[in-house]
Amino acid sequence: MIETIGIWIAALLTLCILSFLYKENPFYKFAEHLFVGVSAAYWAVYYYYNILRPNLIQPLFIEGQILFVIPLVLGIMMVMRLFPKVGWVSRWPLAFIVGTYAGYNLITYLQSNAVDQVRATLISFIHLESWGDFIGNPGVITFLNAIAVPVVVVGVITGIIYFFFSREHKGVFGGFAKTGVWFLMIAFGASFGYTVMARISLLIGRMYFLLHNWLRVI
Amino acid sequence: MNIIERLEKIDRRIIFILILLAVIIPLLLPIGFKIKVSEPVRIFYETIEELQPGSIVLISSEYDPSTMPEVYPMNQALARHCFAKNLKIIGMGLWPQGIPLNQASMEQAAEEYGKEYGVDYVNLGYKAGGIVVISAVSENIPTTFPQDYAGRSVEEFEVMEGVKNFDNIDLIVSLSAGDPGVRQWIMIAQGRYGKKVSGGVTAVSAPAFYPYLHAGQLRGLIGGMKGAAEYETLIKKSGTASRGMDAQSIAHGLIVLFIVLANVFFIIGKRKKA
């Protein structure tokens, strides 16, 4: 019994959100406010069980690791924002977070975005095996496979050139930058097209829920 | 405002209604576009066809509700295929939210093929640990899973009689939307113990598994809803994936049509202004 009530609630809320497509209406406003309230509480409870207890209450108050006093103090400083007179002290934990993650992101982005990507591009310009395939049975696909590496290398270089700030995009340099933009546009179009299927699947999943679990029509 | 301008400024709600219909109609009445079966799915199908009746298949579910539209139809079709060939199924999972989905697929197929929980199939439930669980299960299944997903002792079930470890399992199928998933099963079950492993994954992660397929480490691969629809065609049982693929084809066709129309109006409009 409780199960069918659950399905009815879920189905009606799904329709409330769907009604947003028609226009912003009381049903949507109801679902929106309910969703914000419920999800805010969900994450508050989630943080309590998965962060506050295991990472602070357990090590500091139960195991007595003194080092955990520091985050406790920084956390309390953060909450001092509630009192305007003392609020300025919240800048300390903020400074700690901003500094930590400026340093952390500097390393991770340099490694994963730059060094690894540059290394992955250092491949032989002519790939004998695929050129052999192309000569073996010439066709669109085998040709494209053969020119794959040159396309990637040219695309990466001209793409980077597009991002130059301190040089005017004119003349030969401008030509490279223009080719770079073309590669960016192909990349945006391709990844847009690639995700359409995943988005439609989501809608299929929801409609299947309404038609199968709720209305039992299919 | 003549036809062209009005169509160019089409109210987006008409597009929304068309997309909604493109999804609902195929779900209600399957159209059944002819689906060309690709090589990886055909190998998946034949790997199961080769099994003798009574062999045991271990189905491990490593996905959750957010990837249900793609992976759940594979789970349903796989359960139906195994029961159609009178195979026995042992269900388990490395993701907590995958257990009820695996259970629902097996129950639905059991209903259709007159199979009984405990006799023909069992669901051992979830255990945290990923690779550690796979190695534990390879050595001893009853000690790793003393109880099934509902807490009943494993000895009660006829299907578990004589099942100690991987030697009694004929095929392992992992349906996964990430890690731990098919990759970990290949590393341990296939890599260390030489067991046959087949996989079902989301469309976005399928290309990453082609190397395992070509190296023979993976006995067949179902990729995304398209792969699931191909598998449903092979077992001649139209499921949610085939209907899903009909909806995908129509919706994609509709969007491409929108784009083409928009450009036709755009060009006509520009020529008129020139």
Place this chain on the structure above:
Amino acid sequence: MKKQIPLIITFIAGMAMIIQYFIPHRPFSDIQQLFNTWFLIITVFAMILGLGNLLKLHTRRLQRRPSGWWYSIVLLIGFAIMFIAGMVWGIERGTPFDYLFWNVHLPMSSMMFALLAFFVASASYRAFRARTPEATLLLVSAILVMIGRVPLGNYIWDKLPLLGDWIMSYPNMAGQRAIMIGIALGVISTSLRIILGIERTYLVGK
């Protein structure tokens, strides 16, 4: 003095995180894990500010009663029920919290996500117009990849899915890679400016 201390903290924390990457020895190998845990603890405390802001705003709407004020009741009740359920009976399977998650939170979350199916269609109808050569490339590569992924593609030309895969694997990857390399340089420059205090408007004003 009030302005100097935050900048010093930022400098020390930033340099510590950079140096620890290069030094495996004892104190440095734990810095990253330690600072991450401290950050999580601060976020939990900061939650008091966030929730305080949310609840204060909506309770004040109950007193002032602007138009549509009763929606704030819906928000507050939704928050209270979910919060109490979670704190009192826990969050495992079968608890009221879990029930509310599956039957209230999940349906709305996945339907909001599913709205993308509609917005993808309306966005492509409006935006994919051959106004400029770049826009034409955007439009053509989107259509090729889209058709390549459905059985419809096979009917038109059996090599179409392979063409779609090729576009995804090579030109698309080249474009993504160029963007990522650019991002890395932007991140390094921004991080340096923050750690050295050149960029500080957000922290201490002028």
Place this chain on the structure above:
Amino acid sequence: MLLIFLVLVKGIIFYPIDTPHDNNLAFNIGESIVEVESIAPAPPTNVVAKDKPNDAGGGIIVSWTKSADDGAGRESVIEYQIFRSTSPDEGFELIGTANKGFYRFVDSATKDGTKYFYVVKAFDGMLHSQAVMSEAVASRAQWFHTGRISMLVAVLIISFLVLWFIRKAKRGEELYIRPIAGLEAVDDAVGRATEMGKPIMYIPGILDMDDIQTIASMIILGRVARKAAEYETPLLVPCCRSIVMSAAQETVKEAYLDAGRPDSYDADKIRYLTDDQFGYAAGVDGLMIRETPGAIFYMGAFYAESLILAETGHSTGAIQIAGTAMPSQLPFFVTACDYTLIGEELFAASAYLSREPLLLGSLKGQDFGKAIFIIIIIIGVILATFGFSELAAWLTTG
């Protein structure tokens, strides 16, 4: 096929497309039958133990070459057993096993400075091979990670370039910076919103202050808030994280102070909604329709909810300027917004909007970084074409 293995080893999936009907799949034939033998298997050879490099100590790697009966000869070996003791002739305890086909074992429970002896024996299920012993070795912690030299060089070079051009800019050298449409549009977007008497909405993304995009977004918010203060236009900032809300309140208050209008700063306009991705999207969508902003800024890290926000924003008729360094979301912003800052342009925004010479100088440093990367790619590709892959190996970070 060879290429696939080669690339797989590097951990990157990069394969030419195989037309489905002609690829041949290798099946491994079943196990060959093994009779039970009474003789013990042949021992593994040259057992070597050495300290695990680039770690905080407490780790020793034991390696050996396979026994003659592993995968060949009598094929009787099923695993290797590793024993350890602090003295060479007695006190050996079993500390681990490795299956056949694996020739390496990491002992991660060692006390730094203590010398250990390791013995490896092949085992066929019944009998052990002779014991083969390694040299004595002690584990210790390293002060520098040798596998990350290439990263150190990269950090030093790029940081030097950025700081060098910042210093040059301090001396007031004129600097050409190419126009970015999105950033030039910020002024007239705020102006247009003011004329229409509509508020401005600034959406700082859904990640917390532990992501550099959100930090950059706070800096840009400071610039936009200054303009809003000057134009006396209300500025709405819905936040998905509590710390981002606090940082945003701090930034906007400072901006109103700088613009000489501390009293028109309204903290309630910068509000927290929920940490949930789609709860936040639902809340902001509702806010957009009800408040009908004249200009909407999306600056920071976004995921799938980017198009939900941008399409709804477009339906309200507002000017939309987006900026993110999430490659997967750029296509949606490019299609749904009027202007989009692509990746690096998001991080250049604060330099553009403030026109401060120091910040503009750093952009020139970034350009030199790009030039270096392009040169490395060209050299690397030429080397790779002639079969030298040392440059790629050197760039591999441990």
